[in-house]
Amino acid sequence: MSDRSVPVSAQPQPNYYQVRKGDTLYSIAFRYGLDYRELASRNGISGNYNIYPGQKLSLKPSARNTVPESIVRDASIIAPKPEIVSSRQKATNKSPSTSPQVASKSATPPKPSAKPAKTTAKVKQQKAAVKPVPKAQTKLPKIAAGPIKWGWPASGKIVSTFKTKGAVNKGINIASAYGTKVTAAAKGRVVYAGSGLLGYGNLVIIDHNQQFLSAYAHNSRVLVKENDMVEKGQKVAEMGNSGADRVMLHFEIRRDGKPVNPLRYLPKQ
DSSP: OOOTTHHHHHSOOOSEEEOOTTOOHHHHHHHTTOOHHHHHHHTTOOTTOOBOTTOEEEOSOOSOOOOOTTSOOOTTOOSOOTTBOOHHHHHHHTTTTTHHHHHHHTTSOOOSOSHHHHHHHHHHHHHHHHTHHHHHHHOOOOOOOSOOOOOOSOOSEEEEOOBSSSSOBSSEEEEOOTTOEEEOSSSEEEEEEESOSTTSOEEEEEESSSSEEEEEEEEEEEOOOTTOEEOTTOEEEEEBOTTSSSSBEEEEEEETTEEEOGGGTSOOO
């Protein structure tokens, strides 16, 4: 049996990645086997982990960790997912763009007038109106720290186990009937829900305590969205064969961004 998630691991890691619509910092880190916290630090990204389409992220450590603020955001992309700063926000932030024109006129000694003061006051009011918006959009629910009590994400037969050599498998594959419920293996926050990662189909990624992530791939349906808080045993998806050649759940646990054997953490059956 071939698992279509295998070729992903064989892809060489580039030096940079350009953010696309639907990406989150977590999904990018997951794609390249990185710790999302290290990826954020490397690119000067704040604790809310906001990224935007068109942003260029460095995937490899370098002597200078510069923030790619000069990248122009794609104005054609409207209202991306919560973890991504929308290009609509940039259009709003452009509202005070009349200031360069005011600055160009300042080369000539201005005539005494109340108009510049009013213009300056108006710009300040616009900035004050725009500034609080990102905070309201990026406020994330907190994830509780402490030991994790893992549970099985689905019932069925294990058809492929964790392998680091040969036919690499970054997790385990559990086969069962189409539509079998897929549940959160532990309490946490959904940090990705989509189909943007090649070889994983409809994928859900859950952050449990900032050190451990779990991933649920090849689903037929995804029942949660990003930033949802989920409890252990809560249904998050239904089993399917998206991105795979058979109906199964591909389940991964990652510690500090690196895949680990889920059977070392799941209770014995």
